[in-house]
Amino acid sequence: MVVQAQEGLRLLTGTAGAHRVLIATAVPAERDAVARGVSAGPPGIDVVAVGVGPAAAAAGTATALTRAELAGHPYTLVVSAGIAGGFAAPPGTPIVADTITAADLGAETPDGFVPVTDLGFGAVTHHPPEALVRDLAAATSATVGTLLTVSTVTGTASRAALLAQRHPGVVGEAMEGFGVAEAAASHGVPAAELRTVSNAVGPRDRAAWRIGDALAALTEVFGKAAPVLTRWSST
Numbered sequence: 001m002v003v004q005a006q007e008g009l010r011l012l013t014g015t016a017g018a019h020r021v022l023i024a025t026a027v028p029a030e031r032d033a034v035a036r037g038v039s040a041g042p043p044g045i046d047v048v049a050v051g052v053g054p055a056a057a058a059a060g061t062a063t064a065l066t067r068a069e070l071a072g073h074p075y076t077l078v079v080s081a082g083i084a085g086g087f088a089a090p091p092g093t094p095i096v097a098d099t100i101t102a103a104d105l106g107a108e109t110p111d112g113f114v115p116v117t118d119l120g121f122g123a124v125t126h127h128p129p130e131a132l133v134r135d136l137a138a139a140t141s142a143t144v145g146t147l148l149t150v151s152t153v154t155g156t157a158s159r160a161a162l163l164a165q166r167h168p169g170v171v172g173e174a175m176e177g178f179g180v181a182e183a184a185a186s187h188g189v190p191a192a193e194l195r196t197v198s199n200a201v202g203p204r205d206r207a208a209w210r211i212g213d214a215l216a217a218l219t220e221v222f223g224k225a226a227p228v229l230t231r232w233s234s235t
């Protein structure tokens with residue numbers, strides 16, 4: 001069911017209730033894959049496509065959160081979802097973030113990259129609730145680790161190696177997680193990130209992206225995750 005629509009923003013499968021989950025994807029194909037997965041599960045989960053990149057993700061997520069608050073049925077949990085590049089995991093693998101980090105939010109200096117937090121500004125990392133990460137990983141068999149948010153898709157082996165060295169425990173990169181988490185934090189709502197791998201992070205080879213496999217896996221993963229998300233958002 002389409003609850004609300006505006007340019008580039010559609011909410012699906014929603015019901016009004018005390019506890020509601022907002023899932024934010026980048027593109028409509030990801031939204032539809034996730035919506036197929038959660039449609040057989042418990043009610044109270046909305047899926048919205050917010051656009052590609054951290055800025056679009058933050059704006060779209062904040063808009064959906066504000067609308068829900070004004071309508072008197074606020075969200076109690078937000079999830080960034082979609083496909084992702086994997087650092088070691090093969091295509092189709094589910095990955096869940098215990099750490100959501102903006103990998104390129106900072107300054108380049110002669111001594112290397114400096115995150116904005118070291119410059120005295122803002123945040124570069126969000127930590128989803130530990131119990132939620134554990135429960136999602138158990139339900140979906142996802143690999144747990146750091147999910148990076150980048151504004152530029154990694155396209156060389158040297159950049160991939162640099163990110164892996166800078167972020168021990170990294171499992172994947174995508175382009176929205178940090179924006180979604182920033183919007184959630186500004187509304188006092190916990191955030192998580194759950195994705196499936198479509199490609200290896202490294203030398204650019206768009207023809208090797210297994211988008212169909214990753215989207216099919218996304219549907220399966222969110223079918224398993226839906227009861228966890230609903231249960232967790234009501235505790």
Ligand SMILES: O=C(O)c1cccc(C(=O)CC[C@H]2O[C@@H](n3cnc4c(=O)[nH]cnc43)[C@H](O)[C@@H]2O)c1
Pocket residue numbers: 026027029030051052053082083084085086150152153154173174175176198199200201211
């Ligand atoms: O072309 C299609 O049919 C299609 C269907 C679904 C999704 C797409 C995308 O291109 C989604 C872009 C989205 O994917 C994330 N992503 C995936 N791999 C990476 C990566 O290696 N590095 C960074 N981001 C990646 C990202 O969140 C994009 O927003 C196309």
